[in-house]
Structure formats: structure tokens, C-alpha cells
Amino acid sequence: MVRVSLVVTKRYRERMITSTPAILTVSLVLGLVVSYLAIWATVGLEPASFFATFYQTLASYSGLLEPFLFLTLLGAAISVAFYGSYWNVGAEGQYVLGMLGAMYLVMFSPLSGTLLEGDRASAAVVKLAAVILGGLLGALWSVIPGFFKAFVRVNEVPVLLLMNYVAYCLSDYLTGGPWKGRYTYGYIRTDMIPEAARLTVVPGLEILRYEVAVAAAAVLAGVYLVLERTRLGLRIKVLGTNPVALRSLGYDDRTVILTVAALSGFIAGLAGALRLLGYDYRLPYNIGDGKTGFYGYTAILVAWLSFRDVRLLVPSAVIVSALNSFGYRMQLSLKGLLPPGVSAHAFSQIFIGITLAVYTIARVARDHSVRLVIER
Amino acid sequence: MRELLEWFVQILAPAYVVYTLAATGSAVVERCGVLNLAIDGLFVLSSSLAYTYAVLFSALLQGGAPATWLSLLLTAATVALLYSLYTTLSTVLPVSQGAIGLSFMFIGYGLGAVVGNIGRIAFGLRGVRVAYLGAGHGSAASAYLSTILAVTAVYLLLYKLKLGVMIRAVGEDPRLASQVGVSVTGTRLLTGLLGGALVGLGGALFTLWRVGGWSQGQGLNHGWLAYAISIAGWRHPPLVALVSLFFSTAYVLLPHLQRLGLPIEASTAAPYVTSIAIMVVVSSIRGRSRLLADPKSLGRAFFREEQV
Numbered sequence: 001m002v003r004v005s006l007v008v009t010k011r012y013r014e015r016m017i018t019s020t021p022a023i024l025t026v027s028l029v030l031g032l033v034v035s036y037l038a039i040w041a042t043v044g045l046e047p048a049s050f051f052a053t054f055y056q057t058l059a060s061y062s063g064l065l066e067p068f069l070f071l072t073l074l075g076a077a078i079s080v081a082f083y084g085s086y087w088n089v090g091a092e093g094q095y096v097l098g099m100l101g102a103m104y105l106v107m108f109s110p111l112s113g114t115l116l117e118g119d120r121a122s123a124a125v126v127k128l129a130a131v132i133l134g135g136l137l138g139a140l141w142s143v144i145p146g147f148f149k150a151f152v153r154v155n156e157v158p159v160l161l162l163m164n165y166v167a168y169c170l171s172d173y174l175t176g177g178p179w180k181g182r183y184t185y186g187y188i189r190t191d192m193i194p195e196a197a198r199l200t201v202v203p204g205l206e207i208l209r210y211e212v213a214v215a216a217a218a219v220l221a222g223v224y225l226v227l228e229r230t231r232l233g234l235r236i237k238v239l240g241t242n243p244v245a246l247r248s249l250g251y252d253d254r255t256v257i258l259t260v261a262a263l264s265g266f267i268a269g270l271a272g273a274l275r276l277l278g279y280d281y282r283l284p285y286n287i288g289d290g291k292t293g294f295y296g297y298t299a300i301l302v303a304w305l306s307f308r309d310v311r312l313l314v315p316s317a318v319i320v321s322a323l324n325s326f327g328y329r330m331q332l333s334l335k336g337l338l339p340p341g342v343s344a345h346a347f348s349q350i351f352i353g354i355t356l357a358v359y360t361i362a363r364v365a366r367d368h369s370v371r372l373v374i375e376r
Numbered sequence: 377m378r379e380l381l382e383w384f385v386q387i388l389a390p391a392y393v394v395y396t397l398a399a400t401g402s403a404v405v406e407r408c409g410v411l412n413l414a415i416d417g418l419f420v421l422s423s424s425l426a427y428t429y430a431v432l433f434s435a436l437l438q439g440g441a442p443a444t445w446l447s448l449l450l451t452a453a454t455v456a457l458l459y460s461l462y463t464t465l466s467t468v469l470p471v472s473q474g475a476i477g478l479s480f481m482f483i484g485y486g487l488g489a490v491v492g493n494i495g496r497i498a499f500g501l502r503g504v505r506v507a508y509l510g511a512g513h514g515s516a517a518s519a520y521l522s523t524i525l526a527v528t529a530v531y532l533l534l535y536k537l538k539l540g541v542m543i544r545a546v547g548e549d550p551r552l553a554s555q556v557g558v559s560v561t562g563t564r565l566l567t568g569l570l571g572g573a574l575v576g577l578g579g580a581l582f583t584l585w586r587v588g589g590w591s592q593g594q595g596l597n598h599g600w601l602a603y604a605i606s607i608a609g610w611r612h613p614p615l616v617a618l619v620s621l622f623f624s625t626a627y628v629l630l631p632h633l634q635r636l637g638l639p640i641e642a643s644t645a646a647p648y649v650t651s652i653a654i655m656v657v658v659s660s661i662r663g664r665s666r667l668l669a670d671p672k673s674l675g676r677a678f679f680r681e682e683q684v
Contacts, residue, residue: 008470008679038490042497088476148652153609153670157474158411159655162648165597170647177639187639196384301453342497343592346489348477353417353482360475361465 020312023362024305026047028319031355035347039306040329044341053329055175060167066207066279067321070271070295075302076223079310081142085225085240086149087204090142090160091268092296093167096287097141098134098272100171103190103283105130106197108179113135115196115201123196127211131196131273138269139262141167147259155248156261164296167286170357175283199278209278224310226263236260240308268296290345295300298324302350305359323351384628390586391624392579396572396617398602400530401574403611407534407568409547409677410463412603415575417484418455418462419599421578424488426451428495429591430506443583444507451580459572460520463564464611469552470679473599481647489592508588509581523616530574531613543567547671548582550678560678565662578602597648599628602621602635605661610668619654626650 017053019197074091081088088094106112111129145159181191199209225231238246239256247252250259284291302320306312327348398419405412429447437443461482465474509515534540542563547555550560582595605623608618630646 008468010470010679035486037487042490042493079543085474087478089478092475094523109661148656148659152656154655154659155411155413155675159652160595161416162600162604162652166472166645169641173639173641176641304475318575343489343492344485346493349482349487350486350490353479353484353486356475357479360471360479361469364469364471 005234006255007373008368010368016357020309021131023287023359023366024316027305027355027358028323030358031351034354035351038350039344039347042219053326056329063207064318064321064325065205067295067324068295068317069208069212070293071273071299071302071321071324072216072294072298072313072317073271073274075272075306075313075320076219076310077264078303079266079306079313080223080227080236081260081264083233083240083308084236084256085243086146086257086260086264087157087158087299088142088261088264088268090145090163090302091264092140092292092294093160093164094138094265094268095272095275095292095296096167096171097137097282098269098271098274099276099280100174101137101269102130102136102273103174103179103193105133106193106277107190111123112194115194118196118290120196122220127197127199127277127374130213130277131215131270134142134273134276135270139266140303142261142265143258143266146258149261150257163290171283171287172285174204175287179283181282182311190283192281193277194370196279197283199274204344205329211273212278213272215274219270220313222309223267223313227310232256232259234304271295290343293324294345294348298348298352324348327351377682381529383440385515389519390581392620393519394582394586394598395602395605395624395627396523396527397581398575398578398599398618399609399620400527400572400606400613401576401578402603402606402614403571403613404530404534404543404574405459405571405608406606406611406674407547407671408463408543408564409550409671409673409676409678410466410564410568411473411477412571412606413474414459414462414480414484415603416597416599417481417488418458418572418575419484419579419582419602420453420593421454421484421488421491422576423457423583423587423595423598423628424495424590425454426505426574426580426583427500427671429493431495431499431504433504437502438607440605441507444509445518448576448577448580448584452576455576455579456572459575460565460568462572463568464561467561467564469677470677473675485596487593492590492592492594495598500590503537506584509585509655526574527613527617530570534613539563539566539617542673547673550673575599575602580657592609601647601651606657608654611671615668619658623650 074095079092086373106115106126111126113127141163142160143155143162145154148154148159149156169203170270176188181189183191198209201209202210202213220247225233227236235251235256236259238249239253239260243253246256298320302313302316305316305319327344330344330347398415400411400651401509402415405415409564421635424448429450430444432444433446434440437446458480462476465471465528466476480570480593506525530541534543541568542553542558545558546567553563554560579595580600580601601623606616608623609619627650633643633646
């Protein structure tokens with residue numbers, strides 16, 4: 001009888017056959033090729049226009065700045081969680097909660113009155129408070145599944161994903177109900193936030209807001225410092241790699257799970273608040289219908305590509321935001337070609353899925369040797 | 377009263393059958409120790425595949441019920457193969473099951489949209505009609521019956537047959553199982569086929585019976601609802617079928633809450649909140665017997681380099 005088996009052995013020696021950038025490139029290229037094939041199979045788009053759009057996207061780098069900053073923030077949020085093996089696929093919902101928090105504070109809270117007085121210092125305080133409230137609500141939205149994971153041992157992934165939809169519903173309820181605007185030309189949405197509550201546009205670079213750039217830099221530095229220089233960071237990393245060891249060392253892993261969840265959700269909520277104050281200025285109805293740009297999901301890819309290495313967050317955010325803008329441009333150029341009812345979102349999902357899978361498997365192939373053994 | 381009951385039995389049937397089958401499939405997959413994070417993507421994919429197969433065969437066979445039944449079977453077979461690829465990949469390679477599961481989820485979402493659109497553009501928009509399964513009186517009764525039979529068969533397989541013992545052993549401790557001569561990869565491959573066929577059947581019935589049509593994104597989240605039911609039924613087929621009954625009842629009746637003055641967003645969110653709540657409540661019950669406990673190696677990478 002012939003017995004066929006795969007033997008997988010860990011490489012103990014440091015033999016860096018393929019570097020991480022090479023693996024990154026291979027998985028991204030494969031992701032692109034497969035999603036192109038999917039577009040081709042659906043609507044029969046020729047390669048020339050696909051790659052022409054790709055080139056145009058890369059050529060207009062200033063358009064990449066805005067997705068880059070938000071994907072960096074959300075990528076950092078998810079990355080922290082991944083370090084602690086908390087699979088935060090709920091950043092999308094936490095991002096929405098951040099928007100809700102900021103909206104409440106600048107429009108409906110007792111503090112909102114100070115914005116009308118025109119005092120710049122107090123406006124700055126209100127904006128800061130709005131961003132912090134957004135962060136706290138994001139943290140709350142992430143701590144709920146974290147609590148269930150830590151204390152009830154319910155897997156966090158389905159809970160987080162379902163809570164994204166609950167967040168959409170909550171936002172729609174507020175937008176269509178208590179927060180429904182008066183000056184909306186008949187649309188269901190909230191009113192615009194007051195001028196004084198908006199973030200500062202950088203002169204000459206209209207797409208940039210000072211506060212968002214500062215926040216992204218601060219979050220990156222903060223995440224790096226916490227993970228690499230503090231005991232908490234070490235505990236998070238041990239939780240991610242060997243929770244049993246964490247317990248043996250006398251730490252309560254449940255507290256660490258809650259901390260990771262809160263930290264991750266806080267950053268995602270912060271991003272949502274900044275988004276609302278800096279770019280969107282109002283909440284639309286049917287927010288789950290792509291109006292968030294699905295950044296919370298796309299950022300999973302950013303975190304994944306920089307897996308357990310904070311320094312890789314920036315390059316992966318660059319790559320993913322380029323691809324994201326490319327996908328957006330493709331959607332625009334496909335719009336005439338796609339029959340009604342076809343949304344181009346599917347192609348970016350294929351791209352995310354293939355890239356994740358290839359990257360994961362390629363890393364295993366790097367760290368392990370896989371041999372096919374045939375015995376007679 | 378009698379009419380109300382009949383109406384209820386009729387509208388409950390498609391929901392009950394879909395969620396019970398998919399949840400039982402998920403329970404089987406997780407019993408062998410593979411974390412089933414792929415379920416939502418593969419559920420979406422199966423609901424799209426079923427549509428495309430159905431329009432394809434309706435065009436080839438000039439419509440009719442045989443085309444619908446053939447597409448049910450083929451969807452179950454295709455998704456079974458994909459599931460076995462998923463369980464095998466997460467066994468032979470020491471990768472994070474979470475990572476592979478999420479990749480499959482995304483690929484399932486995207487591929488589902490592509491497959492469904494291909495069917496819609498090639499046949500659906502050209503006026504090919506599909507004979508969707510009706511909600512006739514006889515069909516509801518036979519659907520309940522065959523679902524219960526299927527669940528019973530899965531229960532017998534898992535708890536009374538040697539293969540079931542192997543599946544559960546692999547889920548508890550794959551290393552030990554492989555030391556006593558059980559092929560971990562082979563067992564998980566078979567489990568993937570079985571569980572995948574059930575999930576695929578659920579997804580296919582979702583399109584061909586519950587909805588009776590297809591649009592992009594259809595089935596999204598319903599895989600997670602099935603996942604929640606399988607957890608709430610402690611991954612034990614008869615219990616899963618029971619929990620599914622309560623859950624589907626709630627799910628079918630919830631939209632009617634709107635009449636009581638509840639905002640539409642609340643009734644949209646209700647199934648998601650209910651799913652989370654039942655997962656949490658059921659998982660917090662302590663002191664379960666070994667038969668109902670979570671598989672010990674669920675979600676852990678199986679790495680057998682020592683056995684070279």
C-alpha cells in the first residue's frame with residue numbers, strides 16, 4: 001500500500017529564505033490577479049483598462065492621503081488586538097460608535113452650546129472631548145465581546161461581526177429618529193455639525209486635517225511604546241502567543257483580554273470621531289450601505305500584513321490604501337459596465353481574502369519545511 | 377386559531393430547515409476541532425451557487441423541479457469540497473485557524489457575489505425562470521420530517537458510530553488520537569465533507585426556498601446566526617435542532633414587532649442581539665457533561681513534527 005503524507009517541520013535555524021516584503025509582494029500580486037480574474041469572469045473587462053486604472057491610482061498620491069491616515073489608525077487598532085490574539089474584526093462597528101460619540105457631543109450635549117460662542121479655545125476643548133467620547137464608546141463596543149471572551153469563553157469573532165451590524169442599526173435609528181436633521185433637502189440624515197466643531201484644513205493640502213495627522217502619528221508612537229517598552233505590552237504579547245504561560249506567571253489573562261479589547265476599541269472609536277469631525281460632518285442614513293467606506297474591514301488587511309510588527313504598519317497602510325483607492329476607482333470606471341444590482345465591493349472582498357490566505361500560508365512555508373512523503 | 381397555527385407552521389418551515397441544517401453542519405465541523413469561522417462566507421457562497429446552478433439547469437433542462445433539486449445537490453457537493461479543503465488546510469499546516477477561517481470568509485463573500493452575478497447576467501436577465509420550492513402544505517411537513525431525520529442521522533453518526541468517535545477524539549486531542557492510529561487529516565477531511573454538505577444544503581435552501589430569488593450579498597450574516605445556534609445547542613445535534621426551533625420562531629416573528637410600534641432598526645438588529653445573547657447565556661452554564669463540553673482542541677493548530 002502506498003501511503004502519502006505531508007510532513008511539516010519547523011525550521012529551527014534562522015534561515016530567512018524569503019523575507020517578509022517578498023511574501024507581502026507575492027500575496028498582494030496574487031490577490032490582484034485573482035480579483036482581476038473575478039472581474040473578468042463577471043463583466044469581461046480587458047486587462048489594459050484594469051491596469052491603466054491601477055497606474056492612474058498610484059500616480060495620484062495626494063488622493064491616497066485620507067484613506068492612508070484612517071487605515072493607519074484603524075490598522076493600529078486592530079494590530080494591537082492581534083498581538084493579544086483578540087481577533088478584532090469589529091473595528092467597523094467601533095468606528096461607527098466613535099462617529100456617534102462625536103456627533104452627540106458637538107450637536108446634542110450640553111457642551112454643544114459653547115461652540116456657537118465663537119471662542120476658539122473652548123471649541124478646541126469641545127473637539128477634544130468629542131474625540132475622547134468617540135474613543136470611549138468604541139472601547140465600550142469592543143469591551144463587550146472582550147468580556148464575553150474572557151469570562152464566558154464565547155469566541156469573539158461572531159460577536160464582533162454581529163455587533164458591527166448592531167452599530168449600523170443604532171446609527172440608523174438615531175439618524176432617522178431623534179437626530180434627524182431639519183436642513184437636509186428631504187434626505188434622511190443629520191444636520192451638518194457647526195463650523196467651529198470641524199477639524200482644521202491644512203492650507204495647500206485640502207485633503208489633510210492637522211488633527212488627524214497628529215492623531216495618527218501619536219497613535220503609532222503610542223502603540224509602539226506600549227507594546228515594546230511596557231510591561232503591559234509584554235503581557236499582551238504573551239497573551240497572544242501563550243496564554244497558559246501568562247496564567248502560570250500569576251497574571252489574570254482575563255484582565256489582559258479586557259485591556260487589549262478596550263485599547264483596540266478606543267483607537268477605532270477615535271478614528272471614527274476624527275472622521276466625523278474632519279470629513280463627513282454629518283451622519284447619513286443606511287450607513288452600513290458602504291457609507292463608511294468599509295474602512296473597518298479593509299484595515300484588517302493592514303493589521304494582517306504587518307502581523308506582529310508595528311513598524312510594518314505604515315508600509316502596509318500605504319499599500320492597502322493604494323489598493324483601496326484603486327478598488328474605488330475601479331468601481332467608478334466599472335459603474336457603466338456593471339449591470340444593475342452588481343456591486344464592485346465583491347472584488348475587494350476577494351482581494352482581501354486571497355491576500356490574507358496567501359500571506360498566512362506563505363509565512364508558514366517560510367518558517368517550516370513542508371515535504372511530501374510517499375511510503376511503499 | 378387553527379389558521380394562525382397553520383400560517384405559523386408554513387412560514388416557520390423554511391427558516392427552521394435552513395438554520396437547523398447549517399447549524400448542525402457547523403456543530404459537526406467544530407466537533408472535530410476546527411474553528412468554523414468560514415461559515416458566513418461559505419453560507420453566502422452556497423446561497424449564490426444554488427442560484428447559479430438553478431438558472432443554469434433551468435436553462436439546460438427547460439426548467440422544472442429536477443433542475444432545482446439537482447442544484448441543491450450540486451451546491452451541497454461543491455461546498456462540501458470547499459469545507460474539506462478548509463478543514464484539511466487548517467490541519468496539515470500549522471497555521472492559525474482564525475486566519476484561514478477569516479480568509480475563507482472573505483473569499484466566500486466575494487466569490488459568492490461573482491458566482492451569483494455570472495448566473496444572473498448569463499441566464500437570469502435573459503428570462504430563464506427557476507422553479508423555486510413552494511411553501512405548499514405537504515412540502516412543509518416533509519421538510520420538517522427530513523430535517524429531523526438528517527439531524528438524527530448526524531447524531532447517530534457522531535455518538536454511535538466509530539467514525540463519530542474518531543471525529544470527537546480528533547477534536548479533543550488530535551495528538552493522542554493520531555498516536556492510537558487515527559488519521560487526523562483524513563478524519564477532518566471527512567468531517568469537512570459532511571459538515572460542508574449540511575451548510576451548503578442550508579445555504580442552497582435559503583435561496584431556493586426561503587427567499588426564492590437572488591441578489592448580491594444575500595445570506596450575509598445568516599451564517600453567523602447558524603453559528604450562534606450551533607454554539608447555543610452545545611454542538612450536539614438534537615439540542616441544536618431544539619435551539620433552532622426557538623431561534624427560528626423568534627426570527628420569523630420579530631419583523632411583526634414593527635406593528636407594535638418598534639422602530640425598524642430595532643427589529644433589524646434583534647436577531648443579531650438575540651444570537652449574541654443566546655451564545656453568551658448558554659456558554660455561561662457551567663457543569664456540563666463531557667458530551668456537551670466544548671471540544672478541547674477547538675481552534676488550536678495541530679502540529680505533529682515530532683512524529684516524523
